[in-house]
Amino acid sequence: MPPKRKSDVLLEEVDAAKQNDVAEAEGRAEGVLSAKQPRIADSTDAPSASSSKVKKGKARSKDVDDANRPKCWKDVVLEGIDEDDLPIYDDCNDIRRKIRALLQEPDFKVTNWLREIGNINNNSYQRFMKASGPTGGAENGTYYAAYVYFEKKRIFEGKKKTAKRIRMENETPEGQPLRDARRTWVYVPR
Template identity: 45%
Template sequence: MGKCIKSYGPPLRAQTSNAQRPVKSSKKTHEPFENLNGEESKENAPPKLPISSMYPAPEEKQDDEYDSDSPVTEDCDAIRRKIKAFLNSGEMKVTEFQRACHINSSSYQRFIKLKGPSSGDANQTYSAAFHFFERRKAGGKKEVPSRKRLSNFDDPKVQPKKKKTMEPINRSLLLLDGEEDGEVEIYDTCDEIRRKIAAHLRDPTNVQAQFLREIAACLPDPDMKVQSSSLNTFQKKKGPLAGNESRVYYAAYCYFEKKRIAEGKSKTQMRLEMEDAWPSGVDRKRQGGFIVTAGTSLYTDKYGRARCHVR
């Protein structure tokens, strides 16, 4: 009679052979589409749909009245003026306009900086912008409001007799002579512009960032900006022509000239004297050296002109 052996481990389970264990197959079967060999049947496989049918293309709005193959009937300068006026209206930003015309920024920058009726006629921006504006016109959209030219505004024959009854003018729609090409004639010294800027910014309602955006809108290129560092550098200078090459000087003059006209103010005595001293406007180029004879000294008068004084 055998001895009883005590076991302190877990109870033993009956072992099953591999033949009795259920076999789990990791292979997914598709009965309708597989044959006996386990291969897909090309005849019974579901048809593959093209991607275009799964994601239908958006419907393009086309104007039946406008022919996109029509020839360009305006010169390059006219197209540039339309682009600048359209962007200044605020309806689109520069990048949005470029996407709408399907042009790249480099081509746009090259075209917008050119001057001349035929300069840029081979650029893609020329024809693309023309068709863009023609398509808008065919679609019944309003034209960009034209800005009023101010060449004869200060002529007493053109001005109304009673300025108090004048309707207020939106200075954003004013266009000075030469503004489109960045060639507005300036009749204020740099010191006078610095004084106007300082007085303007002393008003707590006038924010410097907004002021910089407003004067930058007077520049010929809509992408041009005026930085606060440039403003600070210009304001620290002293002298009638100190800073005459600065972008701040030109843009701020255009801004304050439009402001003067919009408010119906007449020209000051200093302004009239500047027109006599500089018939073609203040020189905005760097002045070269001067040769003077012995016994004379060179100085700058209050108008910024170089003068010699005999000792």
């Protein structure tokens, strides 16, 4: 038998790996678990000897809450108000601070994030990040889209409102205006 070529050996290894994956998938479909996966007891199964405790009271309501909980921040529905008219309670500096914190996360890509939050143009994002002040960049689309993202993410993660956020809700119940105060014209009679 002639010696095998390196490419033939590699193809055989790939085929063997595929066959193992298929066999493992078929085993899972039939209810056979591999050694790597722990067995998860279903609620319909009778309690085993190792899990003799039965769930009571609050644990049941937690299971129901987990079933209704959204699987992604995009699935969160903001209550009471149409998303297009959502009042904003964080100023531009807060949003820029939160974006800068996102930039520090590993594997975070700005272009993917801008696409997820509403297909925001990178030039718009750059102008917003270069602006300064609590109302600097309030007219920019990045401000509103990022606010909606951070609000949905806060709700998804179950975090509480900050003290500043609660104070802003009390001071301006209709939310922050979407205009830069430095660009407002004021007419003074002579």
